[in-house]
Amino acid sequence: MEGIGAGNEGSERAIPEATVARLPLYYRALLELTDEGISTLSSDRLAELAGVNAAKVRKDLSYLGSFGTRGVGYEASVLVDRISRELGLTHDWPVAIVGIGNLGQALANYRGFGARGFRVLALVDSDPTKVGATVGDLRVEALDDLPRVVKDRGITIGIIATPAAVAQEVSDRLIAAGVRSILNFAPAVVTVPEGVQLRKVDLATELQILSFYQSRPPYPERSPA
Amino acid sequence: MEGIGAGNEGSERAIPEATVARLPLYYRALLELTDEGISTLSSDRLAELAGVNAAKVRKDLSYLGSFGTRGVGYEASVLVDRISRELGLTHDWPVAIVGIGNLGQALANYRGFGARGFRVLALVDSDPTKVGATVGDLRVEALDDLPRVVKDRGITIGIIATPAAVAQEVSDRLIAAGVRSILNFAPAVVTVPEGVQLRKVDLATELQILSFYQSRPPYPERSPA
DNA sequence: CGCACCTTGTGAATCTCTGCACGAAGTGCG
DNA sequence: CGCACTTCGTGCAGAGATTCACAAGGTGCG
Numbered sequence: 001m002e003g004i005g006a007g008n009e010g011s012e013r014a015i016p017e018a019t020v021a022r023l024p025l026y027y028r029a030l031l032e033l034t035d036e037g038i039s040t041l042s043s044d045r046l047a048e049l050a051g052v053n054a055a056k057v058r059k060d061l062s063y064l065g066s067f068g069t070r071g072v073g074y075e076a077s078v079l080v081d082r083i084s085r086e087l088g089l090t091h092d093w094p095v096a097i098v099g100i101g102n103l104g105q106a107l108a109n110y111r112g113f114g115a116r117g118f119r120v121l122a123l124v125d126s127d128p129t130k131v132g133a134t135v136g137d138l139r140v141e142a143l144d145d146l147p148r149v150v151k152d153r154g155i156t157i158g159i160i161a162t163p164a165a166v167a168q169e170v171s172d173r174l175i176a177a178g179v180r181s182i183l184n185f186a187p188a189v190v191t192v193p194e195g196v197q198l199r200k201v202d203l204a205t206e207l208q209i210l211s212f213y214q215s216r217p218p219y220p221e222r223s224p225a
Numbered sequence: 226m227e228g229i230g231a232g233n234e235g236s237e238r239a240i241p242e243a244t245v246a247r248l249p250l251y252y253r254a255l256l257e258l259t260d261e262g263i264s265t266l267s268s269d270r271l272a273e274l275a276g277v278n279a280a281k282v283r284k285d286l287s288y289l290g291s292f293g294t295r296g297v298g299y300e301a302s303v304l305v306d307r308i309s310r311e312l313g314l315t316h317d318w319p320v321a322i323v324g325i326g327n328l329g330q331a332l333a334n335y336r337g338f339g340a341r342g343f344r345v346l347a348l349v350d351s352d353p354t355k356v357g358a359t360v361g362d363l364r365v366e367a368l369d370d371l372p373r374v375v376k377d378r379g380i381t382i383g384i385i386a387t388p389a390a391v392a393q394e395v396s397d398r399l400i401a402a403g404v405r406s407i408l409n410f411a412p413a414v415v416t417v418p419e420g421v422q423l424r425k426v427d428l429a430t431e432l433q434i435l436s437f438y439q440s441r442p443p444y445p446e447r448s449p450a
Numbered sequence: 451c452g453c454a455c456c457t458t459g460t461g462a463a464t465c466t467c468t469g470c471a472c473g474a475a476g477t478g479c480g
Numbered sequence: 481c482g483c484a485c486t487t488c489g490t491g492c493a494g495a496g497a498t499t500c501a502c503a504a505g506g507t508g509c510g
Contacts, residue, residue: 018497020437024430028412042457051414054457055499062459070458071506087433088440095432106331107428116429117436157435181435183428187253189276197438199431203332203408204341205249206424207320208312210382210406211342212245213422215313243467267487279487280469287489295488296476 015086019060025050026057027083028116034076042073089117094155096122096179098170099162100130100140103185107161108135121153126166143173150177157181164188171198240311244285250275251282252308253341259301267298314342319380321347321404323395324387325355325365328410332386333360346378351391368398375402382406389413396423 029049033041043061047054061068064082068074084090095118097104108123123135126143133140141149149155158174160167160182167186174182181197184190187205192198254274258266268286272279286293289307293299309315320343322329333348348360351368358365366374374380383399385392385407392411399407406422409415412430417423 016497020434021430023437024427024433025414027433028429029414044457049414051416053499055501056497058458059460059498066459068458069506070504071456071508073457086437088436089433093432093436093439102331102334106327109327110428116433118429118432156439157432181439183431183435189250189254189274191276197435199435201426201428201431202249203335203426204253204343205246206408206426207318207343207382208249208252208314208341209245210408210422210424211313211318212248212311214318214381214406241466269487278469280471280490281467283488284468284490291489293488294476295474296478296486298487 015063019063022050022052022056022060023083023087025052026060027080027087027089030076030080030083034080039076040073041076043068046074084117087117092117092119093157094119094121094153095157095159096120096124096146096150096153096155096174097159097161098124098143098146098174099160099186100125100133100135101161101163104159104161105135107159107185108138118157121155122149124149143170146173147177150174150179155179157183160184160186160190162186240288244288247275247277247281247285248308248312250277251285252305252312252314255301255305255308259305264301265298266301268293271299309342312342317342317344318382319344319346319378320382320384321345321349321371321375321378321380321399322384322386323349323368323371323399324385324411325350325358325360326386326388329384329386330360332384332410333363343382346380347374349374368395371398372402375399375404380404382408385409385411385415387411 026046029046033049043054043057047057050057058068061074061079064086067078067082097107097120100108100123104123104125108120120136120138123138123140124143124146125131125140128142130140131142150158156179158171158179158181160170160174162170164186165188167184167188167190171182171184171190171192175192175196180195182190182192182199184198184200185202187202190198190200251271254271258274268279268282272282275282283293286299286304289311292303292307322332322345325333325348329348329350333345345361345363348363348365349368349371350356350365353367355365356367375383381404383396383404383406385395385399387395389411390413392409392413392415396407396409396415396417400417400421405420407415407417407424409423409425410427412427415423415425
């Protein structure tokens with residue numbers, strides 16, 4: 001393949017998926033550092049904070065360009081700026097949560113994304129007894145109003161916190177309403193058309209993976225260096 | 226490594242991590258099928274239900290042994306049995322949740338692991354005003370009682386749902402108390418000693434990854450100029 | 451001003467995962 | 481019985497991710 005030769009500076013180098021998944025870690029670590037007044041740091045230090053190794057940090061960052069200074073390290077503020085632009089965090093994204101059960105309510109009240117570029121602007125449920133209730137400082141709205149809600153508030157990200165049985169249908173309706181990314185907490189496989197982003201968070205799956213490794217330790221016991 | 230021959234035929238072939246992460250998906254799909262009375266199925270069908278491709282299903286299952294019938298498919302009950310043994314789901318695992326805020330409470334009430342081999346037997350918090358409260362049908366206990374609670378109830382899995390600032394300390398205390406696997410929901414990097422299993426679920430990270438791909442579609446619909 | 455010392459950025463080797471393609475094995479119809 | 485059809489199990493090649501190791505480039509002290 002040959003690049004169009006377009007903006008080399010424009011970071012158009014196809015960032016690997018694995019790298020993308022680590023950028024948020026670096027980002028968070030860097031925010032903490034700058035809060036502490038640290039302004040410059042080495043890949044070694046960042047690696048430690050992010051729980052990965054230093055070579056990986058350097059290679060990951062190199063996909064965004066090269067703004068470290070050899071012999072010195074990276075300027076934290078430069079990295080924060082560059083990564084946040086790369087991740088699209090320069091403005092807030094409006095989010096809708098569908099399914100206001102235990103988990104949905106917890107997510108609605110969760111400080112954690114609010115602070116980091118995401119803003120929950122709608123809570124939606126299909127249960128008429130829940131519609132109208134207030135959670136946090138939002139009113140729960142009806143599933144049937146989804147198209148209007150999504151459109152009016154410019155929502156592009158939907159979080160599914162419904163029972164598994166309706167997850168696919170909710171996903172379809174979110175997408176039909178204009179949402180372009182979905183984070184699925186329901187324990188069900190959801191499929192989306194090409195062009196829509198989907199990620200899942202599955203508690204039961206995570207526990208089962210832990211169970212596997214707990215049952216049979218992958219490291220057959222010691223072997224000192 | 227040497228298989229102590231914990232009991233079975235082949236199976237000691239070092240199952241790849243990627244495969245382990247998919248086994249729970251197959252498991253869930255199979256349970257749904259058997260609930261519907263389906264007893265036999267092809268790799269194609271299972272692939273569709275799990276949202277992966279058929280070759281992957283066959284290869285994954287081949288790591289567990291080979292119990293499909295060519296020309297016919299797999300017996301669902303055999304697969305369920307085999308996978309559940311592989312994942313260590315033949316008995317329930319006792320779980321403790323630490324940090325009974327919004328998220329911790331939601332997790333405590335979450336039907337979903339209960340049904341699937343995990344049983345929440347302890348809720349723990351360091352806040353004295355929370356200790357003694359009842360969530361679901363469990364009483365919230367003090368963090369200082371962790372060693373006793375973990376020991377008495379044979380808890381081996383800990384879920385961290387605390388603020389980021391104390392996640393590492395809680396992790397250390399869980400491990401000191403005897404827990405061997407940790408599922409971390411706090412937005413913080415936690416490190417554990419060799420031999421302890423750790424997985425994380427990070428909402429902000431997931432959203433940021435979505436944000437990345439939403440900002441720059443990976444398939445740029447290039448026009449053949 | 452030169453030299454010892456850092457730390458980045460990246461080519462290259464290695465390891466892991468994916469997906470294809472096809473042989474092996476089983477079924478059932480005529 | 482034989483043949484067409486189905487589906488598993490797997491060798492292999494290619495893609496992707498990780499890690500090493502080192503040259504390039506920059507700093508600051510004497």
